Amino acid sequence: EDKVVQSPLSLVVHEGDTVTLNCSYEVTNFRSLLWYKQEKKAPTFLFMLTSSGIEKKSGRLSSILDKKELFSILNITATQTGDSAVYLCAVSSGNTGKLIFGQGTTLQVKP
């Protein structure tokens, strides 16, 4: 059965800290891995990763994929209170684009 597992499930840090969120997967017909940020509403797209070892970066957020070890990490540097959210990892399987989601990591950044 296809599975996506995120860790930790929750995390509390202080502003300025750096955090690393983990996502591991077991999926047949892997196509891509996607990261989303969800703040009490619909998830917003952060990154899509398809190739191992190539870092995607957007401001203080970055992510990388390891297709051999079947995991990805999402890094957030110099965290701010506005980074508080649930971060969702999803893996796309097959050619229809459908996604299998992990449970999410709830990040709380304290001032």
Next chain:
Amino acid sequence: SQTIHQWPATLVQPVGSPLSLECTVEGTSNPNLYWYRQAAGRGLQLLFYSVGIGQISSEVPQNLSASRPQDRQFILSSKKLLLSDSGFYLCAWSRLSGTSGRGSAYEQYFGPGTRLTVT
């Protein structure tokens, strides 16, 4: 640019009543469309997806059905709601963004969602 709409934003319905949630996409043609449900404090579960008009695939057996009467319109329905149908319903569309190994890779974007409470 592409935009995805969902309505209503919130809905409170009694058990046994019918349901119809609508999703429309603007600014793209022939998108893949998806319905997800998110129960309180849990991850997203794929309910249905569609790769074209009239083409619906169901991912889990349930009390719901989906239809795609037009290219950019996706509808989620139920004839009789159950308490367990409560949740946050999200429509999404995807666009081809590249290739990965043996196949295609799609970026996927979500609508604003409908929060359904069945009482």
